[in-house]
Amino acid sequence: MTSDSGTASLTRTEAEHRASGITVTSYDVDLDLSVAEETFSSRTTIRFTSSSLRTFVDVKPTALHAVLLDGAPLSPDALDRGRLPLDLTSGEHELVVEATMGFRNDGEGLHRSVDPADGLAYVYGMSFMDAAPSTFACFDQPDLKAPYTMRVTAPADWVVRGNAPAREVGSDAHVRRWELGPTPPLATYFVTLVAGPYHLLGDEHDGIGLGLSARRSLASVLDREADELFTLTRQSFDELHRLFGVRYAFGDYHQAFVPEFNAGAMENPGCITIRDPLLFEGASTRADRCFRANLVAHEMAHQWFGNLVTPQWWDDLWLNESFAEYTGLRVITHATEYDDAPVHDSYLRRVWGITADSRPTTHPVAGNPAEDALAALQNFDGISYARGANVLRQLAARLGDDAFLGGVREHFDLHRFGNATMGDLFACWERAGGGADLSAFVKDWLLTPGADQLSVDREAGVVRRSSPPAYPAERTHLLDVAVHRDGWEVSRHTLTDAETPLDLGDAPVLLDATETTWAICPPDATTMAALPRLAPTMEDDRLRATMWNSVRLALFDGAVTPAQVADLLVAAPPVEDATTAQRGLLAWLQSTVLPLAPEGTTARYHAAVLDVLDRATPGTELQLSAFRHVLATATDAEQLQRWAGGVRRCACRCRTRSASTSTCAGGHGAAWPSSA
Known part of the structure; x- marks a missing residue:
């Protein structure tokens, strides 16, 4: 039968009912990606034990062909809004679901895209938050974890990677067969698959196989970036092992740079997916690379916090992200070349979080109701990431690092490959802190917004x-x-x-x-x-970042005037923040300050950043950042056209230099950065 278009979001009550009577033993998923460009075949075998229970399995197919429960057929016509009812007796069961699934193009489920550079097709899986059933049948909730074995048929020129090392087990002229797993127990939302004619690179560190992949059209870019990415990964593993005292538990560690991704990255155990613009095909600044390094360490921290120990329900999803946010920044600051990471992070995250916390829509960091899976994302913002990470940093300072990390290690030991709640973690911290009562801290910092x-x-x-x-x-x-x-x-x-x-x-x-x-x-x-x-x-x-954030928040709060901010901008143009990200100072300048500032401020600021540009050393990041500010505040259309045509400013004050000559009108050779 063909499913209807609507699906139901799992409620907490339904999840608790299902988890009370079901223990999943294993998943065996067989996917054939070679049959069509729009669809693929999916056969799932779920082995589980249950009490006498009426519940359902989640599956979101294009067409549902057959369902067998302990060898007896169930009617596919019973499928309703992505749920197939099950009447279970007490004991062991085997459920087999055969379906045709649709490739998706929204960055979820099994996403398929065609590279416009060469026409090659690529596939990757994104099972968060409720997308897993559009790839395979499952009991789709975070606290029903189980091992997975995946069998994949793919075109002969494709390679396959996933949550476990992939083994080629057969081939002919048209297809290749791959097997992955069994994995350690995984939540459904972590299951992924990366398949296509990807360019692969490999390495090894401390007994862990490392991998990188990207589209073939980005092969030269991946080759160029590989040394930095592998170095960051090795350094982060060493520091995370030191901090947590627990070995990485998911076999190989592959980082796949994938096209059309709808997030920054996803922490799938053993196979991280990352949006491929972060390979930096064009020019990049240290702020850009620091952001990427932080992201790499953030997803690695999730291998422990989130993957090894998973939230019982979505209301604790903030803790996954806050912990990875805190730990990722700590790791790259102390274990990599990016010891200036707190400064870059400050410009990017601080104001984002506090402004969210200052609006009428503010909410607690923790304790937000998540009555169903999709509702959990309604209160997921800068409070969940930036404030949550700050609160964990404060807690580490109050408890001391030994007690803070000791509590984390006990948490991993107690709940390894299982699920836990915020209360479980704080109980570990209280024990590690010598019986400290953290209830007041939790109330003020996590349960009270603003x-x-x-x-x-x-x-x-x-x-x-x-x-x-x-x-x-x-x-x-x-x-x-x-x-x-x-x-x-x-x-x-x-x-x-x-x-x-x-x-x-x-x-x-x-x-x-x-x-x-x-x-x-x-x-x-x-x-x-x-x-x-x-x-x-x-x-x-560090102090300059604090100053600018204080001024930005004061302007947001009405404590300073746009005219006061304009005077500061002209006196000390904030070109040290070289990021072009949405939350950086250049975006704030353009969207907030200049539209509110007194008439003539844009011209004054433009003249100030021209002066910075004139004095900047050619080829430096400061020069590139100043150049971006100059372009962003330019108002002379003819001048912009001349610059676009190749006439550039000289570092001297004669103002122009033709791209076709080796010197400017004043006889000098230094010009604006061509990469900007």
Whole structure:
């Protein structure tokens, strides 16, 4: 029969009912990807034990051909909204489902795409969050984990990779047969397959087979990037093994750069899928590469937190992401060349998270109701990632690293290849912390939404702490405070009360100078007036990021005016943030500041970044970043056309240089970066 177009989202009540009576022993999935361009055949054998139970199996086919329960046929016509009813007796069972499935082109299920560069087709699997049943029949919920064996028939010129090492077991002139598994127990949403004429590279580290793949048209790019990617992977494995004290548990580790991916990456055990623009076919900055390094380590951290131990239900999905966000940044900062990662991460993630936490749509980090699978994503944003990671960083500081990591290791030991809740993890931390009671910390930081505001009252000589009236909390803030006297001096403070003494006199101050806590810290009038004078000589990259984030959040909150921000921008153009990402300063400048700033600000800022460009060393990232700011604020259409035609500015002040000559009008040779 042909299924209807609608499917039902699994509710928590349904999942609990099914999990109470079913234990899955194994999945055996047989896929034939060689039969057609639009569809593939799928045969799933599920072995499980159950109590006497009425439930259903999830399957979303193009056509459902046959269903056998313990050898007895069930009617395919019973399929309704992706669910096939099952009336189970107590005991062991075998369910066989044969179907035709449709390749998808939305980045979910089994996605098939054709490379416009050479016409070759590529396939990859994305089973999150409820897409697995469009590839194979399953009990689709995170707490019914089981081992998988996959058998794949593919065109003869394709290779196959997946959650376990792939073995070629047969071939003829037209097809090749592959087997993968059995795997360790996996949640359904982690099951993947990468198949096609991919360009493959291999390596090995510490007994773990490493792999990279990309489309053939990107082969030269992958070859160029492979050394950095393999190095990051080796370094991250070493650091994660050191931190967790638990070996990676999923065999080989393959990273597949795939086309048309609808996310940054997916942490499928043993076979990560990553959007292939992150191979950087064109120019890239250190910020771009730092983002990629962070992503690599983030997905590797998931191999423990998420894959080895999986949430019981989707309401704890935030913990997967917050933990990987925290751990990934920690790993690349301490174990790779990207020791400046916190600065890049600050520009990219901090304001994203706090602005989400300051809107009327704010929500707790944890404890959000997820009555069905799809509802879990409605409250999944910068709060889930950035604030959650910050809270874990605070917890590590409060407990101490030994207790923090000790609790994590106990969590892995207790729930290896199983499922757990946030409560399970915090119980481990309380034991590791010598019986510490973390209930107040959980209530204030994880269950109560909204960001505190920390503000300076110079006359009273205090720092005031206030939480949003709708979400009162009594949070303790551990933070560094930077005060400028003869220079910037940083000292550690603990704010436990609504008012904490801090005698500043008339010295400019940046609260939470290293962004260790989670709060809005707007510059007061004295500080804001001084920043245009101080910012141009502020050499500490970490402090500059804090300054800009404080100003951005203050503008968002209405604590400073667009005119004040414009004066700071002209005095100290923020070209040090070289990222072109949506949440970077250039995007903020274009979308928020310049439209609100006084008339003439764009011209003033354009002149300021022209001056930065003139003074930048040719070929540096600063030059490239300044060039992007110049282009973004240019208003002379004829000038832009001349630049597009190959007439460039010289590093001297004669202003032009023809692309067809070796020197500018002033006899100099240095020009704008051609790669920008």
